[in-house]
Amino acid sequence: MAIDYTQKSYWLNIYGPYTPDPSLKGDLKVDVAIIGGGFTGLSAAYFLRKANPALNVAVLEGEVVGYGASGRNGGFAMTLFGLEPSVTAMLFGKQCAVEAHRYCERAVDLVRDLVKEHNIQSDFEYTGFLRIATTPGYVRRIHHDLDLLTQMGVTGITWLDADQTRAEVNSPLALGAWWEPRCGLLNPAKHVREMKRVAQSAGAVIYEQTPVAEIRPKVVWALKRCVRSFSEQFSIRNGPPVTAWKAPPNPARALRTSRAAGLRVRSFARLAATASVLANRNVVLRPKRSLKRPPGNAARPWTSQSTATMVKTNSTPNRRSPSTSTVSR
Numbered sequence: 001m002a003i004d005y006t007q008k009s010y011w012l013n014i015y016g017p018y019t020p021d022p023s024l025k026g027d028l029k030v031d032v033a034i035i036g037g038g039f040t041g042l043s044a045a046y047f048l049r050k051a052n053p054a055l056n057v058a059v060l061e062g063e064v065v066g067y068g069a070s071g072r073n074g075g076f077a078m079t080l081f082g083l084e085p086s087v088t089a090m091l092f093g094k095q096c097a098v099e100a101h102r103y104c105e106r107a108v109d110l111v112r113d114l115v116k117e118h119n120i121q122s123d124f125e126y127t128g129f130l131r132i133a134t135t136p137g138y139v140r141r142i143h144h145d146l147d148l149l150t151q152m153g154v155t156g157i158t159w160l161d162a163d164q165t166r167a168e169v170n171s172p173l174a175l176g177a178w179w180e181p182r183c184g185l186l187n188p189a190k191h192v193r194e195m196k197r198v199a200q201s202a203g204a205v206i207y208e209q210t211p212v213a214e215i216r217p218k219v220v221w222a223l224k225r226c227v228r229s230f231s232e233q234f235s236i237r238n239g240p241p242v243t244a245w246k247a248p249p250n251p252a253r254a255l256r257t258s259r260a261a262g263l264r265v266r267s268f269a270r271l272a273a274t275a276s277v278l279a280n281r282n283v284v285l286r287p288k289r290s291l292k293r294p295p296g297n298a299a300r301p302w303t304s305q306s307t308a309t310m311v312k313t314n315s316t317p318n319r320r321s322p323s324t325s326t327v328s329r
Contacts, residue, residue: 005064009072011189018193020064020208030058030205035212037061038070042195045204057204062211070192077111077184078129079104085145089152098152105156108182115186118198122191129183132165134173142178156182 006013032048034041037059045057061067081104088097115124133139146159157180160168165177196206 003063005067008067009189011075011187012066012071015189018064021206023209024060024207028058031056034059036068037065037196037206037208038068039192039195042192042199045199046195046202049202049204053203059199059204059206060210060212061206061208064208065196065206066189066192071189073188075186075188077108077186079108079180079182085148089148094152098154101149101154105182108184112184114198120191120194120198122194123187125185127183127185129180130168131178132169132174133176136175139175142176146178156180
């Protein structure tokens with residue numbers, strides 16, 4: 001059944017009609033094969049072609065451009081990356097904290113510059129970032145971060161007092177704010193699909209609905225394409241890696257598919273650990289689990305040992321290995 005991509009995020013829902021590029025048919029040999037048609041993959045394709053127009057670059061997207069995180073995020077282009085400056089400095093050192101912040105500054109500037117250079121229609125606004133403190137404790141926390149960044153030589157971020165903050169956001173709860181002009185807002189679904197246009201204009205070739213099922217490092221790297229869906233490689237404990245064909249692309253679907261196949265799986269973690277997935281209705285890995293309690297009265301959780309038996313059905317998947325092709329069906 002076809003996936004309704006418009007229901008995966010607000011941004012995809014309001015995007016409007018979208019026609020994906022054709023999927024890969026047959027074999028293909030390229031200089032660089034990029035797996036994933038999101039911000040990272042499309043930007044990589046663009047800059048590779050820009051640096052060396054002779055390179056043959058292909059992007060392989062398992063669903064459609066914007067289906068994953070690049071079409072489902074908040075739409076912020078900002079210097080924050082999940083850790084506050086004080087936490088980054090504590091975990092990795094002050095020098096790493098400075099380098100991380102400046103890297104993010106360059107990233108925000110790059111987004112702004114690409115929008116201007118290629119006339120990217122993604123509703124981009126260079127608005128700045130106002131981080132408002134609503135409690136005395138939060139005021140101290142922001143001051144601490146600002147002092148740390150100043151000591152490390154980072155500039156461009158200032159403190160706004162309560163009156164200055166309320167001039168921007170008229171709320172009696174505002175006690176002050178971190179003000180950073182370097183921040184933008186955009187529509188991520190529009191932006192990633194505009195980046196597709198930019199990459200294609202640079203000469204990259206993009207294949208959508210082309211999941212990559214396997215990567216094999218050789219003298220010539222080989223990627224095996226999954227005909228209908230996405231696949232993952234699982235490692236069975238004390239055993240070799242097992243490629244699970246037609247693994248559903250999200251945990252909930254994985255559980256539904258496995259249960260429909262008669263597998264008794266309670267959680268996606270257990271599913272992944274035992275490689276118990278429906279493999280294109282050709283090979284099913286059925287788990288055999290045994291729980292062993294530690295000897296004595298040691299207060300340790302039970303440990304699980306997993307094995308698997310392979311049950312073959314009427315047909316066998318096409319496992320033809322390419323000799324020279326980089327991407328194979």
